[in-house]
Amino acid sequence: MKAVFYDGAGGPEVLVLREVPAPVPAGGEVLIDVAAAGLNRADVQQRLGVYPPPPGASDIPGLEVSGRIAAVGPGVAGFAPGDEVCALLAGGGYAEQVAVPAGQVLPLPDGVDLATAAALPEVAATVFSNLFMAAGVQAGESVLIHGAAGGIGTMAVQLVRAFGAVPMVTAGSQAKLDVVRSLGAEVLINYRDEDFVARVKDATGGRGADVILDVVGAKYLARNVEALATAGRLVVIGLQGGAKAELDLGLLMRKRAAVIATTLRARPAEEKAAIMRAVAEHVWPLIASGEVAAQVDRSFPLAEAAAAHEYFDSGDHVGKILLTMS
Structure with missing residues (x-):
C-alpha cells in the first residue's frame, strides 16, 4: 500500500510517499480501506519532531480516518467487511489501509458521506x-x-x-x-x-x-x-x-x-473505546439530526500531503483539512 512518512523533522517538504506492506489486523482489530484521513495539529507537531508517536503506535501520521472495513481480526464482533466506518487512531491514517482496535471504530452518523466522516472522530x-x-x-x-x-x-x-x-x-x-x-x-x-x-x-x-x-x-x-x-x-x-x-x-x-x-493520543485503548462509546451516544445523534456538522475546509489527494500541510501551516483554514485516497 501507499503511505506517507516523515523523512526527518522539518517543514512540509519532509513528507514522502512510500510503498510499504499493508497491515494485518491482530486480535480485536479491524482493517480499514481508507477513504479519507483528517489532518490534525498533532500531525504537524510530529512532523516538527516535538510529538513522537506513543510506544507501539505506527510511525505513519494520521489520527483519524473514514473508510470501509476490509477484514476483521480474531475476536471482533459487530463489524463485517464492507461496513462504512470512521475511526480514532494512535497513528497510521495517512495510508491506504490501517489496522485499528475495534473499540475505536464507529459506524458513520446518518447523513454523513464517507469522505466527510474522516473529519469527525478526533475532534x-x-x-x-x-x-x-x-x-x-x-x-x-x-x-x-x-x-x-x-x-x-x-x-x-x-x-x-x-x-x-x-x-x-x-x-x-x-x-x-x-x-x-x-x-x-x-x-x-x-x-x-x-x-x-x-x-x-x-x-x-x-x-x-x-x-x-x-x-x-x-x-x-x-x-x-x-x-x-x-x-x-x-x-x-x-x-x-x-x-x-x-x-x-x-x-x-x-x-x-x-x-x-489532557492528551488523547496516548490514552490506553480501553479509555479511547469508552470515549468513542460516549461520542456515539451523545454526539452522533446531533450530527444525524443536522444540529452539528463536520466543517471541512479543503481536501487534498494523499500524494499531495505536503501541500495539505503547507496550507495548514498558513493558518488560513477554517475547520478541517482532509487527505483523500484514489
Whole structure:
C-alpha cells in the first residue's frame, strides 16, 4: 500500500510517499480501506519532531480516518467487511489501509458521506471527552474556546451550543469570527487586537468563564486563570504557545478553580473505546439530526500531503483539512 512518512523533522517538504506492506489486523482489530484521513495539529507537531508517536503506535501520521472495513481480526464482533466506518487512531491514517482496535471504530452518523466522516472522530472525541466528560460543562454555563476556527474549535462551538451552554470564542480575523458566529458563537473576540480577559469579564457581568478550552498553553496560562469564574475549569489540550509558565496558585485557590491538562493520543485503548462509546451516544445523534456538522475546509489527494500541510501551516483554514485516497 501507499503511505506517507516523515523523512526527518522539518517543514512540509519532509513528507514522502512510500510503498510499504499493508497491515494485518491482530486480535480485536479491524482493517480499514481508507477513504479519507483528517489532518490534525498533532500531525504537524510530529512532523516538527516535538510529538513522537506513543510506544507501539505506527510511525505513519494520521489520527483519524473514514473508510470501509476490509477484514476483521480474531475476536471482533459487530463489524463485517464492507461496513462504512470512521475511526480514532494512535497513528497510521495517512495510508491506504490501517489496522485499528475495534473499540475505536464507529459506524458513520446518518447523513454523513464517507469522505466527510474522516473529519469527525478526533475532534468529536477530543471535544466531548474534555468539555463534557472531564470539565462537566452544564447548560447555562459560559465556555471560552480558544482557536475557535480550527477543527476542534468549530466542533466545540457547536457542541457547547447544542448542550445549552454559551460559546465564547477567540480567533485571529473577522472572517473566522464570522464563520464561528454562524455556528452559534455568542461572544466573538479577535485575539490580535482585543483583551480576551476583559471581553469575557464584560460579557459575563464580571463573573468570568465557567470553562475554558485552551490550545495555546503557557502563553495564555495566567490570563486564562484570570478569566475563570469561581469554581471554573481550565482545560489545556495544546501547547502552541509553549509548555512552561508560572501559575498563580493563590488566585487559583481563591477561585476554587481547576486546571485540567489532557492528551488523547496516548490514552490506553480501553479509555479511547469508552470515549468513542460516549461520542456515539451523545454526539452522533446531533450530527444525524443536522444540529452539528463536520466543517471541512479543503481536501487534498494523499500524494499531495505536503501541500495539505503547507496550507495548514498558513493558518488560513477554517475547520478541517482532509487527505483523500484514489
